[in-house]
Amino acid sequence: MKNDGLFSAFRIKNITFKNRLGVAPMTRTSSSQDGIPRQDVLDFLVLRAKNGAAVVYTEAIVTDYESAQGYPRQSRLTTQRQIDAWKPVVQAIKKEGAVAIMQMFHCGRVATTEVNPANRVIAPSPLTPRQHNPSSKAPYPVPDEISLFDMQHVLLGFVETARGAVAAGFDGVEVHCAHGYLLNEFLSNYSNQRQDAYGGSVEKRFRFVHEVVQAVREVVPQDRLFLVRISNWGVVDMDVELFTKTEYQEVIRLFSKEPIDAISVSTYDYKQKAFGSDQNMAQITREVTTLPILICGKVHDRSSAEEALRDADLVLSAKSILLNPQWVEDVRSGKPLPARKSEEANIAYTDAPLT
Numbered sequence: 001m002k003n004d005g006l007f008s009a010f011r012i013k014n015i016t017f018k019n020r021l022g023v024a025p026m027t028r029t030s031s032s033q034d035g036i037p038r039q040d041v042l043d044f045l046v047l048r049a050k051n052g053a054a055v056v057y058t059e060a061i062v063t064d065y066e067s068a069q070g071y072p073r074q075s076r077l078t079t080q081r082q083i084d085a086w087k088p089v090v091q092a093i094k095k096e097g098a099v100a101i102m103q104m105f106h107c108g109r110v111a112t113t114e115v116n117p118a119n120r121v122i123a124p125s126p127l128t129p130r131q132h133n134p135s136s137k138a139p140y141p142v143p144d145e146i147s148l149f150d151m152q153h154v155l156l157g158f159v160e161t162a163r164g165a166v167a168a169g170f171d172g173v174e175v176h177c178a179h180g181y182l183l184n185e186f187l188s189n190y191s192n193q194r195q196d197a198y199g200g201s202v203e204k205r206f207r208f209v210h211e212v213v214q215a216v217r218e219v220v221p222q223d224r225l226f227l228v229r230i231s232n233w234g235v236v237d238m239d240v241e242l243f244t245k246t247e248y249q250e251v252i253r254l255f256s257k258e259p260i261d262a263i264s265v266s267t268y269d270y271k272q273k274a275f276g277s278d279q280n281m282a283q284i285t286r287e288v289t290t291l292p293i294l295i296c297g298k299v300h301d302r303s304s305a306e307e308a309l310r311d312a313d314l315v316l317s318a319k320s321i322l323l324n325p326q327w328v329e330d331v332r333s334g335k336p337l338p339a340r341k342s343e344e345a346n347i348a349y350t351d352a353p354l355t
């Protein structure tokens with residue numbers, strides 16, 4: 001757990017990270033009907049490993065064919081063809097000495113019916129975000145309140161996708177519990193108004209996440225990593241804080257009792273003070289857990305990376321590493337690097353090949 005510099009190694013169980021910098025999960029919407037990303041999108045990940053990233057995340061992979069998908073052309077990892085497509089990518093990432101992690105999610109109420117074969121949107125409660133869908137400009141559809149039957153189906157989607165990742169050789173899997181997607185929706189009373197065993201207190205809101213985590217761990221061998229990602233914000237209604245500090249720390253305490261190996265904390269800006277306190281999200285997380293912490297949010301150069309690492313064990317970049325294949329080496333050299341804007345990253349969702 002000792003944190004001794006950006007270019008020092010770090011170990012979680014039997015897995016070594018050669019330095020503290022990595023590629024954050026980034027959705028790319030490039031898959032065709034077969035749920036397999038475009039070749040240049042896969043090559044992009046391998047190139048980041050070759051150029052020094054210690055860990056490379058996949059885009060968020062959707063977990064089932066009924067209601068999980070939120071964006072067009074997302075990928076899946078449950079069929080043999082999908083597994084076979086990822087295998088050489090994972091091998092190549094590992095050959096470069098990087099750790100390969102598959103992130104998976106169910107979009108919950110941030111889904112749209114058009115992109116889901118079953119034409120359904122489900123969420124803990126039948127509540128829509130205030131914000132309209134940024135692509136269609138239409139209001140999000142009112143979700144069906146997820147039933148106990150639906151929950152089993154959703155859970156099995158996570159399990160099947162984790163099995164796909166294990167078969168493809170990934171070093172680890174991450175369950176996305178952040179950004180206002182389904183599992184995050186369960187955790188926050190902004191979206192979870194259930195009156196049953198899955199709503200109410202933080203512990204009850206955590207219950208479905210607990211069930212998913214337990215079920216996924218069963219299929220992720222102990223020699224692979226199992227992570228969760230959490231945030232206090234969502235991709236829709238971004239101004240809303242999803243937790244109070246007490247609730248957030250309770251969620252982290254509950255995660256710490258689960259059979260997971262690390263927590264990835266997603267922020268918009270790693271240094272921003274959270275919950276009206278004088279601490280940032282990593283510090284607030286660290287206060288209540290001994291698990292390794294990954295941090296992300298506006299890390300763009302050597303000094304911001306070093307500062308972010310003070311309160312965490314690994315630092316992820318999305319926009320900077322997306323737009324600059326040499327980012328890790330540029331950070332190492334300490335050269336001045338630009339802070340990237342969200343609009344610049346929209347290129348990720350286009351057909352433009354990125355090096």
Ligand SMILES: Cc1cc2nc3c(=O)[nH]c(=O)nc-3n(C[C@H](O)[C@H](O)[C@H](O)COP(=O)(O)O)c2cc1C
Pocket residue numbers: 024025026027028059060103176178179229266267268296297298299316317318319320345346348349
């Ligand atoms: C193009 C793009 C796609 C993203 N897709 C995902 C995703 O699939 N899963 C996820 O957890 N976060 C996703 N994010 C959020 C990033 O992982 C990260 O938390 C956020 O961009 C802040 O880091 P940054 O300031 O280094 O960009 C995405 C970000 C970008 C820019």
